[in-house]
Amino acid sequence: MITLDNLCKKFRKTEAVNGLSLHVPAGQVTAFLGPNGAGKSTTIKCLLGLHRPDSGSAEVLGCNSRRLGPAQFQHIGYVSENMELPLWMSVQQFLDYCRPLYPQWDATFERQMLQQFDLPLQTKLKDLSRGMRMKAALLSSLAYRPKLVVLDEPFSGLDPLVRDEFIRGLLELTEQEGWTVFVSSHDIEEVQRLADRIAIINSGKLALDETSESLQTRFRAIEVILPDDAKLPTQLPADWLHAEQAGRTLRFISSRYAEPESLAAAIRLVFPSTPHHEVRPMSLREIFIALARTYRLEGKAQP
Amino acid sequence: MLPFTLQLQDGIPVSDQILAAVRKAMLTGQLRAGDEFPSVRTLSQELRISPTTAHKVVLALKDSGYLGSRPGIGMVVTAPAKASLTERLDQLAPTCRLLLAEAAELNLTFDEVVKALRRTESPAHELLKAAKPVR
Numbered sequence: 001m002i003t004l005d006n007l008c009k010k011f012r013k014t015e016a017v018n019g020l021s022l023h024v025p026a027g028q029v030t031a032f033l034g035p036n037g038a039g040k041s042t043t044i045k046c047l048l049g050l051h052r053p054d055s056g057s058a059e060v061l062g063c064n065s066r067r068l069g070p071a072q073f074q075h076i077g078y079v080s081e082n083m084e085l086p087l088w089m090s091v092q093q094f095l096d097y098c099r100p101l102y103p104q105w106d107a108t109f110e111r112q113m114l115q116q117f118d119l120p121l122q123t124k125l126k127d128l129s130r131g132m133r134m135k136a137a138l139l140s141s142l143a144y145r146p147k148l149v150v151l152d153e154p155f156s157g158l159d160p161l162v163r164d165e166f167i168r169g170l171l172e173l174t175e176q177e178g179w180t181v182f183v184s185s186h187d188i189e190e191v192q193r194l195a196d197r198i199a200i201i202n203s204g205k206l207a208l209d210e211t212s213e214s215l216q217t218r219f220r221a222i223e224v225i226l227p228d229d230a231k232l233p234t235q236l237p238a239d240w241l242h243a244e245q246a247g248r249t250l251r252f253i254s255s256r257y258a259e260p261e262s263l264a265a266a267i268r269l270v271f272p273s274t275p276h277h278e279v280r281p282m283s284l285r286e287i288f289i290a291l292a293r294t295y296r297l298e299g300k301a302q303p
Numbered sequence: 304m305l306p307f308t309l310q311l312q313d314g315i316p317v318s319d320q321i322l323a324a325v326r327k328a329m330l331t332g333q334l335r336a337g338d339e340f341p342s343v344r345t346l347s348q349e350l351r352i353s354p355t356t357a358h359k360v361v362l363a364l365k366d367s368g369y370l371g372s373r374p375g376i377g378m379v380v381t382a383p384a385k386a387s388l389t390e391r392l393d394q395l396a397p398t399c400r401l402l403l404a405e406a407a408e409l410n411l412t413f414d415e416v417v418k419a420l421r422r423t424e425s426p427a428h429e430l431l432k433a434a435k436p437v438r
Binding site for chain 2: 027028029164167168171172174192193194195196213216280281282283285286
């Protein structure tokens, strides 16, 4: 659905996106995560043709982003946290304005979402709350049943109820064949149940691209109760992240967990007389935080 | 609304949690053979999960014999052929391991654990009594 190849975009001297390659498959929800300033919005604007990449390319629905036109935009829904809306229009006027732009606009779906989102038709967009305005934007981007929905930080500043309605509305769309969702966020909490795939961008580069399932399979939080005389060796296995010791307790995150036996063997190798250890699965949020810490440490190690 | 009880928790894959919840609902009678089962779309919307995950769950439930498709209705709950004793014991194994680990940490003997199990108040005792041993 989306293929980014060595995408680069600079603003003056800032490398916002610096050689990003990523493939977003169809029929899945891909979460595009990274800290604020990592290059998420720039990437999204490049792939929608709103920014021109300096080098590299973005392909969307089989078309180079530099050549996207109405034929493609009819099938792309885009909602961004700071998108410009015609604030002087009422909700009704706004929808009347959008409808003719899309031949496949689904009026039944529009009515259904209007009801579900509880949007006041006569109120002007500028007088709506932030949440209501985002719902109006989502409605206008879903009603033509796009094949690809691109959401740029759609949930930031939304209260939990609105966020919930928003996600529900988005999921309405997936009833049809050939849907794809690409959603950026700085907070995995917002998307952790929704995401089939996690792509993480860090300093303009791809840091991770993996299915949620595989992440949850290979990450484990481990707690080892050390024997009295145990000392933490300076060199721990490379896949043990963020090892910390307090008294007899050693905690670390295993990033290559396979099965209990091999982990037990690895622990015995470091601490031959270890009496006891516990293994706990991790939520995507915990995994994301562990990874983000790793990237920060790596960032500091490089000059 | 979903016809079975599920409070999603962090840390455990969503699909595993749904499978466990459906199995439990079958055991407690909350779901019975012939009941209509929610569609992929309903599952996805009610739990706010990706339709891909919901789809996988439905496939897994079909594979293990808990669901069948009935033309015109959609998915219906089916009573799976009784799994073999080994299979059922395998399913119990993780809980057993947890119980033993917890007991060991509390410095309890094996007999004390068995006694505690017998004394535990639960409506499941009736079902356990009624269960017929297979070979």
